Amino acid sequence: MIKFLTVTDIHYCDRDVEGAERRNCRSPFKLKNIMKEHLDGCDFIVDLGDTADQLEGYGDQETFMKEISEILHSGGVPVRCLIGNHDTSLHKDKITEILGMPHRYYTFDTDEYTFIVLDGNMNDPNIPYPEKEIFWPVTWLDPEQLEWLEKTVDEATKPVIVLCHELFLLEKYDNDDDLILRNRDEAVRIFEKSDKVKLVISGHWHFGDYVCHNNIHYVALQALCLHEEETCSVITLDGNKARIEGFGYQKSFELELR
Numbered sequence: 001m002i003k004f005l006t007v008t009d010i011h012y013c014d015r016d017v018e019g020a021e022r023r024n025c026r027s028p029f030k031l032k033n034i035m036k037e038h039l040d041g042c043d044f045i046v047d048l049g050d051t052a053d054q055l056e057g058y059g060d061q062e063t064f065m066k067e068i069s070e071i072l073h074s075g076g077v078p079v080r081c082l083i084g085n086h087d088t089s090l091h092k093d094k095i096t097e098i099l100g101m102p103h104r105y106y107t108f109d110t111d112e113y114t115f116i117v118l119d120g121n122m123n124d125p126n127i128p129y130p131e132k133e134i135f136w137p138v139t140w141l142d143p144e145q146l147e148w149l150e151k152t153v154d155e156a157t158k159p160v161i162v163l164c165h166e167l168f169l170l171e172k173y174d175n176d177d178d179l180i181l182r183n184r185d186e187a188v189r190i191f192e193k194s195d196k197v198k199l200v201i202s203g204h205w206h207f208g209d210y211v212c213h214n215n216i217h218y219v220a221l222q223a224l225c226l227h228e229e230e231t232c233s234v235i236t237l238d239g240n241k242a243r244i245e246g247f248g249y250q251k252s253f254e255l256e257l258r
Helices: 025-037 061-075 086-088 091-100 143-154 184-194
Strands: 002-007 044-046 079-081 106-109 116-117 162-163 196-200 209-213 215-221 232-238 241-247 253-256
Touching: 002 025, 025 061, 025 232, 025 241, 044 061, 061 079, 061 086, 061 091, 086 091, 116 143, 143 184, 184 196
Parallel strands: 002 044, 044 079, 116 162, 162 196, 196 215
Antiparallel strands: 002 232, 106 116, 209 215, 232 241, 241 253
């Protein structure tokens, strides 16, 4: 059994508009409270991306990301971070350095599961390192990463959990929403032919979503930045069971991993 704390869409910057949907400036305070309240017993923390924003007149993104990274790494457990579309005002090498990521995409193992972390943050799949913040409605996985994904899934000897900021499904499989990766079909083909991928966890869509397609669960978690709520999830994986315990705006789920 493993248990981990998950946050997403922190969107930290100095923007402070009381009553606004995004309470950007409140994010570090909420994150500290979340870790104090919910980290006990967790094996690691996952940050699903959109950690800090670069908005004109509202401070420096690199400084904000470093502040959030320090908070995340203060909990005494490993931290697994992802890149989000809003993070890409910084070069991806700088993001991975600040957040302590081994690469823009990577894998890690627990006793029972293999986790695959993906980077869907590019407007052109042939340019995985964009020169400026990407346009969020047009996102891709690059060919190199898809090749690596297929190889990693094929070689996995345990059930696979996929983490990606952007979505593969929204509401149903054939929804062609802007939030969905443009070449998601290629990734989903890899997921499904392996019979190893059991759960895909994303952020990006601030209001959350859940779809089960061909026995794979796709969960989009709700954003931490929304209003004053301390929104997060504690996820427990135990054999073929997944329990997503939601706090704040996040719904809870009990899932069977087939």
